[in-house]
Amino acid sequence: MSVVNQNEFPSGNRHSFVQRDAENCQDATTNFENNIINKIEACSVYRGVSQTILLSATVMSAIFLLCIGPCFFQDDSGTVDYVVAAVPFYFLLLFLELGLMTFMSSLNITKAAKYDLADSWGSITAGMIQQLLFSSLITPFIKKIGPYFGYVLVWNKFALVRLDPNAWSTWVLAFFGADFTYYWMHRFFHTNALYWAGHQVHHSSEHYNLTTALRQSWWQATCSELLRIPMALIFPPSVYFINQSLNTVYQFWVHTCLIDRLGPLEWILSTPSHHRVHHDRRVHKNYGGVLIIWDRIFGTFLDEYASGVALSNQSRKAEEIELFGIMQPVESWLEPVLQYSGFKRLLLNVQRHLNSGHYLKNMIKSCLIGPGWHTTTIQRKLQQPTDASRIRVSRKLTGMLTRVYFIAQFGALLISTTTALMLKNHVPNLAMASSVYVLAFSVCLGLFLDNHPVANVAHLLMAAIGTCVYWPYWCQSLLRDLFRFPGAVESTVYYSFVSLQIFGIFLTASGQWISSTPVRHVKQQ
Numbered sequence: 119m120s121v122v123n124q125n126e127f128p129s130g131n132r133h134s135f136v137q138r139d140a141e142n143c144q145d146a147t148t149n150f151e152n153n154i155i156n157k158i159e160a161c162s163v164y165r166g167v168s169q170t171i172l173l174s175a176t177v178m179s180a181i182f183l184l185c186i187g188p189c190f191f192q193d194d195s196g197t198v199d200y201v202v203a204a205v206p207f208y209f210l211l212l213f214l215e216l217g218l219m220t221f222m223s224s225l226n227i228t229k230a231a232k233y234d235l236a237d238s239w240g241s242i243t244a245g246m247i248q249q250l251l252f253s254s255l256i257t258p259f260i261k262k263i264g265p266y267f268g269y270v271l272v273w274n275k276f277a278l279v280r281l282d283p284n285a286w287s288t289w290v291l292a293f294f295g296a297d298f299t300y301y302w303m304h305r306f307f308h309t310n311a312l313y314w315a316g317h318q319v320h321h322s323s324e325h326y327n328l329t330t331a332l333r334q335s336w337w338q339a340t341c342s343e344l345l346r347i348p349m350a351l352i353f354p355p356s357v358y359f360i361n362q363s364l365n366t367v368y369q370f371w372v373h374t375c376l377i378d379r380l381g382p383l384e385w386i387l388s389t390p391s392h393h394r395v396h397h398d399r400r401v402h403k404n405y406g407g408v409l410i411i412w413d414r415i416f417g418t419f420l421d422e423y424a425s426g427v428a429l430s431n432q433s434r435k436a437e438e439i440e441l442f443g444i445m446q447p448v449e450s451w452l453e454p455v456l457q458y459s460g461f462k463r464l465l466l467n468v469q470r471h472l473n474s475g476h477y478l479k480n481m482i483k484s485c486l487i488g489p490g491w492h493t494t495t496i497q498r499k500l501q502q503p504t505d506a507s508r509i510r511v512s513r514k515l516t517g518m519l520t521r522v523y524f525i526a527q528f529g530a531l532l533i534s535t536t537t538a539l540m541l542k543n544h545v546p547n548l549a550m551a552s553s554v555y556v557l558a559f560s561v562c563l564g565l566f567l568d569n570h571p572v573a574n575v576a577h578l579l580m581a582a583i584g585t586c587v588y589w590p591y592w593c594q595s596l597l598r599d600l601f602r603f604p605g606a607v608e609s610t611v612y613y614s615f616v617s618l619q620i621f622g623i624f625l626t627a628s629g630q631w632i633s634s635t636p637v638r639h640v641k642q643q
Contacts, residue, residue, distance in 0.1 A: 168218040176371045179207040196356040200363040212328045231375035236513035238329040245332030246535040250553035272350035283354040292353045296361040301412040304405040308490030315460030324443035331373035391422045398440040402490030417495045447511045452564035548595045555588045585619040
C-alpha cells in the first residue's frame with residue numbers, strides 16, 4: 119500500500135484531490151442505493167403481479183366451483199361434496215403458483231416457500247391417500263352404521279331446534295357455526311397431545327406452498343367427524359355438511375407465500391399472512407378456518423407484522439420470518455411412518471412418564487397436554503430465523519431418467535386417484551382398488567426416497583402388479599365399461615401406463631433406480 123506525500127501537491131491541488139475523491143465516493147454510494155431501490159421496485163412489481171394473478175385465479179376457481187358443484191357432486195340427501203369437486207382447481211392453482219415462482223425469479227422468496235419434488239410428492243400423496251381411504255372406506259362404513267351413530271341420527275332424534283334448511287338465515291347461522299366449531303376443534307388439535315399426534319402430519323412439511331394444504335392426516339379425518347356431531351343439535355345435516363365442505367376448500371389458498379397483506383380483510387378473514395404464522399413451529403396460534411375473528415376474541419391471534427423484525431414490503435425474505443414444520447422433523451418419506459410418527463412419540467412420552475412414577479397422573483398429562491397448551495394464549499413474537507434452520511431434512515433425486523420416471527409415476531398415481539374420487543359413486547370397486555394400489559405404490563416410492571434395502575424388490579413387485587393387474591382393470595372399468603370408449607382408445611391408454619411400468623422395471627434391472635437414490639441432508643436447528 120502506497121502512501122501519498124502531501125508535500126508533493128500544492129495546497130490547491132491537494133484540496134481538489136480530496137474533493138474529487140469525496141465526489142467519487144458519493145457517486146458510488148448513490149449508484150449503489152439506486153441499484154438497491156431499482157431491485158426493490160422490480161421485486162415489488164413482480165410480487166404485486168404474482169399476487170394479482172394468483173388471487174384472480176383463486177376467485178375465478180371459487181366461482182366455477184360453486185357453479186359445477188351442485189350439478190355433478192350432489193348426492194341423494196342434497197349434500198354437495200365441494201372438497202372432491204375442487205380437486206381440479208387445487209392442481210390448477212398449484213401449477214400456477216409453481217409457474218409464477220419459476221418464471222418470476224425476482225420474487226426473492228425463501229427456499230422454504232419454493233417447491234421441492236420430494237416434499238411436494240409427500241404432501242400430495244398424503245392428501246390423495248387420505249381422500250381415497252375416507253371416500254372408499256371410512257364414509258361407507260359410517261353410512262352403514264348411521265342408524266346407530268352419526269350426525270344424522272343426532273339430528274333426527276335429539277335436535278333442540280328444527281331450522282328450515284331452505285331459509286337464508288339457517289345458512290348464515292350454519293356458516294358461522296361451522297367456522298366456530300372448526301376454530302375450537304383446530305385449537306383442540308394443537309393443545310391436546312393425542313389429537314396433535316395426528317394433526318402434526320399437516321404441519322410436518324418444512325416448505326410452505328399450496329401443496330402443504332394437501333398434506334392431511336388419516337386420524338384427523340376420522341375423529342373430526344366425531345367432534346362435529348354436537349352441531350347436529352341445531353343444524354340440518356345437508357346445510358351443515360355443505361358449509362363444512364366449503365370451509366375446508368377455503369383453507370387451501372391460504373397456504374402460500376406469494377400473497378402478502380390484503381388490507382381490511384386481514385381483520386376479518388383468515389389470510390395467507392395469518393396462516394403462515396399458524397404454521398410456524400415455534401408458536402401455536404391463528405386457528406381460524408375462514409374467519410380470524412375467533413382468534414381475536416379468544417386471545418389466540420398473532421399478527422405476522424407484530425414481530426420484532428421490520429416487515430416492510432421491500433423484502434420478501436424479511437417477510438417470511440416463520441420457521442415451518444414441527445420441532446422434531448420426520449426423517450422418512452414413507453407415508454405410514456409420517457402418519458404414525460406422532461403417535462410413536464406420544465407412546466414414548468407416556469412410557470417416560472410412567473417410568474418416573476405417578477402412573478395415572480403422568481399418563482393423563484402425557485395424553486392431554488399438547489405443544490400448544492402453553493403457547494396458545496400467551497404473548498409471542500416471531501424472530502428472524504437463520505437460513506440453516508429453515509430446511510433441516512431434504513431429499514434430492516439425482517439422475518435425469520430417475521427424475522423423469524419418478525414424476526411420470528407420480529402423475530399416473532394422480533390420474534388414478536382423481537378419477538377414482540370424481541367417479542367414486544359410479545365405480546366404487548375401482549375407488550377401493552385405487553386406494554390400495556396408490557397406498558402400496560406410495561410406500562414403494564417412499565422406500566426409494568428413504569434408500570431402504572428392499573426398495574428394489576418392492577418396486578419390481580408393484581411395477582409387475584400395475585402391468586398385469588391394476589392398469590388393465592382400471593382401463594376396463596373406466597374407459598370401456600363406464601365411458602364406452604373405442605377399443606383403440608382403451609388400448610392406447612393401457613399401453614401408455616404399461617410402458618411406464620416396464621420402464622420402471624428396466625431402471626431397476628439396470629441398477630439405475632437404486633444407484634440414483636437421493637442424497638440425504640439433515641440440518642439441526
